[in-house]
Amino acid sequence: MAVNSNQPRDSFGSKFGIIAAAAGSAVGLGNIWKFPYEAGVNGGGAFLFIYLIFVLLIGVSVMVAELTIGRAGQRNAIGSFKALAPGKPWFLVGMMGIAAAFMIFAFYGAVAGWTLEYIYQSIRNGFAGKSPEDLSQMFTEFTTNPARPIMWQTLFLIMTAGVVIAGVQKGIEKYSKILMPLLLLIILVLIVRSVTLSGAREGINFLFKPDFSKVTGHTIISALGQAFFSLSLGMGTIITYGSYIKKKENLLNTAVQVSLADTLIAVLAGLAIFPAVFAFGINPSEGPGLVFITLPNIFQQMPGGYVFSLMFFILLAIAALTSTISLLEVIVAYFSEELKMSRKRATLLASSGILFLGILCSLSQGPIAGFKIFGLNIWDFLDFTSTKIILPLGGLFIVIFVGFVLGRKRVTEELNNEGTLKARLLPVVMFLIRFVAPIAIALVFLNMIGILKIT
Ligand code: TRP
Numbered sequence: 001m002a003v004n005s006n007q008p009r010d011s012f013g014s015k016f017g018i019i020a021a022a023a024g025s026a027v028g029l030g031n032i033w034k035f036p037y038e039a040g041v042n043g044g045g046a047f048l049f050i051y052l053i054f055v056l057l058i059g060v061s062v063m064v065a066e067l068t069i070g071r072a073g074q075r076n077a078i079g080s081f082k083a084l085a086p087g088k089p090w091f092l093v094g095m096m097g098i099a100a101a102f103m104i105f106a107f108y109g110a111v112a113g114w115t116l117e118y119i120y121q122s123i124r125n126g127f128a129g130k131s132p133e134d135l136s137q138m139f140t141e142f143t144t145n146p147a148r149p150i151m152w153q154t155l156f157l158i159m160t161a162g163v164v165i166a167g168v169q170k171g172i173e174k175y176s177k178i179l180m181p182l183l184l185l186i187i188l189v190l191i192v193r194s195v196t197l198s199g200a201r202e203g204i205n206f207l208f209k210p211d212f213s214k215v216t217g218h219t220i221i222s223a224l225g226q227a228f229f230s231l232s233l234g235m236g237t238i239i240t241y242g243s244y245i246k247k248k249e250n251l252l253n254t255a256v257q258v259s260l261a262d263t264l265i266a267v268l269a270g271l272a273i274f275p276a277v278f279a280f281g282i283n284p285s286e287g288p289g290l291v292f293i294t295l296p297n298i299f300q301q302m303p304g305g306y307v308f309s310l311m312f313f314i315l316l317a318i319a320a321l322t323s324t325i326s327l328l329e330v331i332v333a334y335f336s337e338e339l340k341m342s343r344k345r346a347t348l349l350a351s352s353g354i355l356f357l358g359i360l361c362s363l364s365q366g367p368i369a370g371f372k373i374f375g376l377n378i379w380d381f382l383d384f385t386s387t388k389i390i391l392p393l394g395g396l397f398i399v400i401f402v403g404f405v406l407g408r409k410r411v412t413e414e415l416n417n418e419g420t421l422k423a424r425l426l427p428v429v430m431f432l433i434r435f436v437a438p439i440a441i442a443l444v445f446l447n448m449i450g451i452l453k454i455t
Contacts, residue, residue, distance in 0.1 A: 009074065010168035011244045017169070018249065019257055020176035022241050024322030026262035027183065029111055030230040032319050033291045035266040036273045038226055040284040043214025044206040044274075047223060048267070050215070054227040055263050058440055061432040062233045062395045063255040065402035068414045070242025071251065072406070076333035077236025080243060084406060093397045094334075096390050097236030101330040102350075103386040104235075106357035107379050108327070109160075112320035113153030113362075114292065115313055117142055122310040127296040136293050144366030153358050156317075157351055160324040164332055165347045168244050172325055179318050186315040187265065190272040193308055200275035206284060207270045217447065224444045225387060231262055234391030234398070237326045240333050251415055252425050265319075272312075276302070291316070328354070357382070392445045396438055403434035 012018045039047045073080025078094030121127060127135065143149060163171045194200060228234050276298050277284050286294045299309035328350060335346035364371065364378040373381045402411055416423040
């Protein structure tokens with residue numbers, strides 16, 4: 001069935017549904033896997049402090065800009081630009097976003113698949129009696145296996161597609177409203193366990209006491225990159241979700257609430273992880289292995305570890321699922337609205353493309369690790385191109401578009417709902433969107449390219 005333009009567009013049914021879906025997109029592996037290890041490597045509280053500034057000054061502005069584009073354009077990431085700037089090349093920003101959605105889903109879905117393997121291992125008590133070396137080997141053997149990660153990754157993709165096929169309100173919103181409260185509940189239980197271990201205090205200090213001696217240019221770039229990734233910005237996810245928000249809702253409040261919720265969950269994840277890490281005398285700067293090697297080691301020594309391990313990996317899978325849903329929706333909305341496919345067909349086609357790239361990513365951890373593009377294996381190449389290039393560049397174009405192209409009148413109307421809202425923050429946000437965000441993003445981006453040239 002082709003899209004019928006006389007039919008009202010599918011949309012989010014309630015305020016809570018909007019927040020659950022958008023926070024569901026934002027809260028993901030980025031919060032629970034990446035934020036803690038980035039903070040661990042970059043000096044704990046100092047990283048948190050810089051990260052917070054980026055979220056408040058830049059993250060919120062880019063999110064407001066994306067919501068504005070989506071709700072004003074009433075279409076997908078590409079269509080909204082076409083509707084707002086007909087005949088101009090701005091839709092290319094949306095194109096980049098669609099490409100990034102495929103790339104991010106490919107490697108993100110691989111890690112999401114790992115969470116299922118770790119749920120399975122938790123159920124069969126597979127970490128018991130293993131030394132840190134054994135656990136590290138277990139992780140390497142699993143991730144380099146030619147078949148097993150692909151099996152889990154495919155299952156994860158099928159779960160994602162199952163939700164997206166069901167539609168915006170009956171699929172995405174419905175599941176987000178169940179999964180997000182569950183996620184919060186699990187994380188709170190884990191925090192209680194973690195902070196009541198003896199020696200937990202040091203972990204709390206690590207997360208909140210800033211050690212600025214660890215801050216380098218690299219810390220700052222990582223913090224901005226992490227803010228973009230964690231808030232799902234720069235590629236049209238929030239444009240797409242914004243297009244499903246009804247005209248009566250307050251976009252500024254939505255952006256602030258979603259950004260704060262996302263940051264809160266990242267901090268809570270740190271609070272669930274670091275006290276336990278310190279209580280067992282383990283080095284917090286383990287990097288990417290923090291969640292898949294360090295934590296199983298802790299779980300198998302901790303009283304009640306069987307249950308907490310299972311809960312933790314379920315938490316990780318839930319967080320990943322509401323995020324992969326949003327990545328898939330960006331592509332599906334585009335395929336169905338611009339290429340006039342049915343939702344089902346669009347989902348199947350998008351999923352096939354993702355599966356193909358995803359399999360390459362998984363294999364690049366093992367069998368085809370030697371295959372390099374610009375010196376990077378396929379996984380690292382897709383990760384680099386999408387998160388280090390497309391997201392900041394996309395974010396830059398998005399704030400410039402809303403700040404200077406769309407026109408102050410149009411943006412104001414969208415943000416104060418045609419004059420019915422006070423929108424007191426509006427002048428501040430406009431200033432951030434027009435000046436602070438583009439300059440900061442451009443500086444960090446150029447610096448990064450500069451650094452690349454040197455090394
Ligand atoms: N924000 C999610 C996380 O933190 C990942 C994600 C979902 C994402 N959609 C995105 C990242 C769009 C960048 C762009 O895990």
